[in-house]
Amino acid sequence: xxxxxxxxxxxxxxxxxxxxxxxxxxxxxxxxxxxxxxxxxxxxxxxxxxxxxxxxxxxxxxxxxxxxxxxxxxxxxxxxxxxxxxxxxxxxxxxxxxxxxxxxxxxxxxxxxxxxxxxxxxxxxxxxxxxxxxxxx
Amino acid sequence: xxxxxxxxxxxxxxxxxxxxxxxxxxxxxxxxxxxxxxxxxxxxxxxxxxxxxxxxxxxxxxxxxxxxxxxxxxxxxxxxxxxxxxxxxxxxxxxxxxxxxxxxxxxxxxxxxxxxxxxxxxxxxxxxxxxxxxxxx
Amino acid sequence: xxxxxxxxxxxxxxxxxxxxxxxxxxxxxxxxxxxxxxxxxxxxxxxxxxxxxxxxxxxxxxxxxxxxxxxxxxxxxxxxxxxxxxxxxxxxxxxxxxxxxxxxxxxxxxxxxxxxxxxxxxxxxxxxxxxxxxxxx
Numbered sequence: 001x002x003x004x005x006x007x008x009x010x011x012x013x014x015x016x017x018x019x020x021x022x023x024x025x026x027x028x029x030x031x032x033x034x035x036x037x038x039x040x041x042x043x044x045x046x047x048x049x050x051x052x053x054x055x056x057x058x059x060x061x062x063x064x065x066x067x068x069x070x071x072x073x074x075x076x077x078x079x080x081x082x083x084x085x086x087x088x089x090x091x092x093x094x095x096x097x098x099x100x101x102x103x104x105x106x107x108x109x110x111x112x113x114x115x116x117x118x119x120x121x122x123x124x125x126x127x128x129x130x131x132x133x134x135x136x137x
Numbered sequence: 138x139x140x141x142x143x144x145x146x147x148x149x150x151x152x153x154x155x156x157x158x159x160x161x162x163x164x165x166x167x168x169x170x171x172x173x174x175x176x177x178x179x180x181x182x183x184x185x186x187x188x189x190x191x192x193x194x195x196x197x198x199x200x201x202x203x204x205x206x207x208x209x210x211x212x213x214x215x216x217x218x219x220x221x222x223x224x225x226x227x228x229x230x231x232x233x234x235x236x237x238x239x240x241x242x243x244x245x246x247x248x249x250x251x252x253x254x255x256x257x258x259x260x261x262x263x264x265x266x267x268x269x270x271x272x273x274x
Numbered sequence: 275x276x277x278x279x280x281x282x283x284x285x286x287x288x289x290x291x292x293x294x295x296x297x298x299x300x301x302x303x304x305x306x307x308x309x310x311x312x313x314x315x316x317x318x319x320x321x322x323x324x325x326x327x328x329x330x331x332x333x334x335x336x337x338x339x340x341x342x343x344x345x346x347x348x349x350x351x352x353x354x355x356x357x358x359x360x361x362x363x364x365x366x367x368x369x370x371x372x373x374x375x376x377x378x379x380x381x382x383x384x385x386x387x388x389x390x391x392x393x394x395x396x397x398x399x400x401x402x403x404x405x406x407x408x409x410x411x
Binding site for chain 2 (some may be wrong): 275277279312314316317318319320344347351353354355356361364365367368369371372373375386403405407409
Binding site (some may be wrong): 001037038043051052054055056057058059061062063065066070085095096097100101102103105111112113114115125135136 | 138140142147175177179180181182207208214215217219224227228230231232234235236238253264266268270272
C-alpha cells in the first residue's frame, strides 16, 4: 500500500469565495504515483468546505446565496460570545458539505463529465490549509 | 491491497426520485472479494446524492419536501443563465449529502439495523452513473 | 494493509445532544497501530451525525438551533405514519452531515488547529453505536 499526503494553502481575497481546486488535486495525484485508490480532500479549518459540483460562476453565486439565506451572517450567534464573529461560517460549511473522498482509477480522478472539486471559503483573507491524502497502490 | 471498481447506471422514471441501492452494492461487494476495507459510493453527476438513511416511503417524501422548501425549483437561479433549468437540483444534492463511504467487515457492509444506502435523483429521466470503488483486502 | 474496527457506544442523557468524541477516536487509533491511512467514523443509527467542527458550547447551541429552524420537531412528518415521532431527527442528521473520513499521518489524526470530531444525537436516551474503521499501514 502506498500513501501520499500534501497540504494545499489558500488565501482568498474575499471573505467568502468559491474556487475550483481540481487542477491542484490532479497534480498531487500525479506526484503520488497511485493508480488505484482513494483520495481524501479535507479542509483543515472549520469555516470552509470542500465539495464537488459544476465549475460554473452562476452556480457559485446560487450556492453562496442559498447558504446566506439558510445561515445568515451578521446575526448574534451564541458562538460570538467567545469574541468571534464567524458563527455563520461554521454553519455554512456544515450545510454545504465538509469534505470529499474521490476515486482514483488507472492513475486519474474517476469523475463524471461535470464533476469538479471546489474549495468554499466562508471566513477567508488569511492562510488556510486543505489536506490531500491518497492511499492505494 | 485489492481494489474493485464498478459503475451503476440509473434512469429514473420521475425527475425527482429516491431509490434504495443497497442490494446492488451488496452484489458489487460480493464480486470484489474484499473482506476488510472501505467502499466509496459517489454519484458521477452533480444533480444527485448518495446518502444513508431509513428505507421508508414516508421519509422519502419528507426528504423531498424539505429540500423543496430549502432550495425550491422553478426559481430564476443564476445558473439558469447558462440555459439550464436545474439550479435547484445542484443545490438539493449539496444539502442532502454528496456521497458516502461504507465500512466493509468480514465481507459484509458493516451497518446498523436501519442503515440503507439510497440514490436520490433531482434531475432524472436520463442515464446517470454512480461509481462504487472498494479498497481493502 | 492493516485494518482495525471498533464500535463506540453512546447513550445521551438528553434527546438532542452534541458530544466531542475526539479523545475516544485517538484511543482507537493508538490501539490500531496504523501510521498512515484513513479512518471512517460513521453513526450506525440514522438519527445521528458525526461531523468535524469547533469544540465550543455556543456553536453547539447554534447548530442545534439552526437545525431546529430548518427541520423542526413536532411536525406531522409523513414518516410518523409508521408510528415513529422522530422524522425531524432523520432530516437533521442529513443537513449536518452523516459521517466523516479522517486522515491518519505518522500515527496521529492529521488535523488543523480547531478540528474536533463530534457525535450529534437527535433521538437519544438509548444506546447508539458509531463504527470506527481504520485502514492503512
